[in-house]
Amino acid sequence: MSNQCLTSSIHNHTSLCDGKNTPQEMAVAAWKQGITTLGFTGHSHTPCDLEYCMSPGRTNQYKGEINRLKTQYAGKMDILCGIEWDQFSDDDPTAYDYWIGSVHYLQGPVTGKFYEVDWRDADLLACMNDDFGGDGLAMAKAYFASVVAVAEKNPDILGHFDLIKKLNGKGIFFNEASPEYREAALAALRQCFEHCKVLEINTGGVARGYRTDFYPAAFLLEEWRRLGGKIIITADSHSADGLLWGYEEAVRYAKYAGFTSAVILTKDGFVDCAL
Numbered sequence: 001m002s003n004q005c006l007t008s009s010i011h012n013h014t015s016l017c018d019g020k021n022t023p024q025e026m027a028v029a030a031w032k033q034g035i036t037t038l039g040f041t042g043h044s045h046t047p048c049d050l051e052y053c054m055s056p057g058r059t060n061q062y063k064g065e066i067n068r069l070k071t072q073y074a075g076k077m078d079i080l081c082g083i084e085w086d087q088f089s090d091d092d093p094t095a096y097d098y099w100i101g102s103v104h105y106l107q108g109p110v111t112g113k114f115y116e117v118d119w120r121d122a123d124l125l126a127c128m129n130d131d132f133g134g135d136g137l138a139m140a141k142a143y144f145a146s147v148v149a150v151a152e153k154n155p156d157i158l159g160h161f162d163l164i165k166k167l168n169g170k171g172i173f174f175n176e177a178s179p180e181y182r183e184a185a186l187a188a189l190r191q192c193f194e195h196c197k198v199l200e201i202n203t204g205g206v207a208r209g210y211r212t213d214f215y216p217a218a219f220l221l222e223e224w225r226r227l228g229g230k231i232i233i234t235a236d237s238h239s240a241d242g243l244l245w246g247y248e249e250a251v252r253y254a255k256y257a258g259f260t261s262a263v264i265l266t267k268d269g270f271v272d273c274a275l
């Protein structure tokens with residue numbers, strides 16, 4: 001398949017945060033696959049995070065290493081130094097080539113605790129029970145309100161819009177088919193569109209076996225198209241062998257939702273590509 005959408009991979013993590021491979025290893029793999037733009041998006045330093053973000057020291061190392069790769073690959077492959085900026089991060093996302101705005105945590109309205117929403121069932125369960133009175137729908141609504149808050153900061157790309165469903169594959173936290181859940185998600189999506197026009201189709205949850213459907217769900221993707229939003233396919237890869245994971249299926253998924261084009265990110269900004 002010689003689709004231009006398969007030449008750019010711009011949501012990627014390395015061993016400087018929670019990925020498996022070094023930036024250099026990721027770049028070698030990208031080059032071998034014919035990728036023309038490789039973007040790195042380490043997890044921004046976030047004070048409440050104890051597991052996967054970059055420390056300030058690591059962040060400096062990250063910037064230095066990506067800059068070195070930019071020089072090494074100059075004229076062969078464009079390297080971009082982005083950041084996946086979390087809602088609770090204290091880093092400045094505008095200091096990078098581009099940024100993906102993402103929510104990975106909920107702060108409990110009762111206890112004030114921070115919970116990772118995408119890692120352990122036990123954490124999400126504690127969040128739901130201790131801070132939302134056992135009401136998973138209320139928790140999901142709080143998540144979507146957080147996504148809107150990130151979108152209001154005008155990220156270049158809005159990350160994994162419905163990540164809150166990651167651990168909900170068996171429906172143990174909330175019912176993704178319920179009108180209440182769908183309406184809450186749709187209302188948030190429409191609010192996000194006022195501030196950010198590029199939404200990712202993120203294949204990462206499927207790649208890592210958590211889900212059988214991408215972010216965002218089909219009903220959200222269809223609404224995004226109706227709104228006139230743009231889409232970008234990303235793998236949210238945490239290893240060198242996953243840079244384009246699921247891209248061809250994501251192309252089909254986007255077409256099925258009625259899209260005829262997506263965008264890719266290049267060193268000159270977003271460029272349309274036919275699906």
Ligand SMILES: [Zn+2]
Pocket residue numbers: 084102104159160
């Ligand atoms: Zn993320």
Ligand SMILES: [Zn+2]
Pocket residue numbers: 011012013084236
């Ligand atoms: Zn990510």
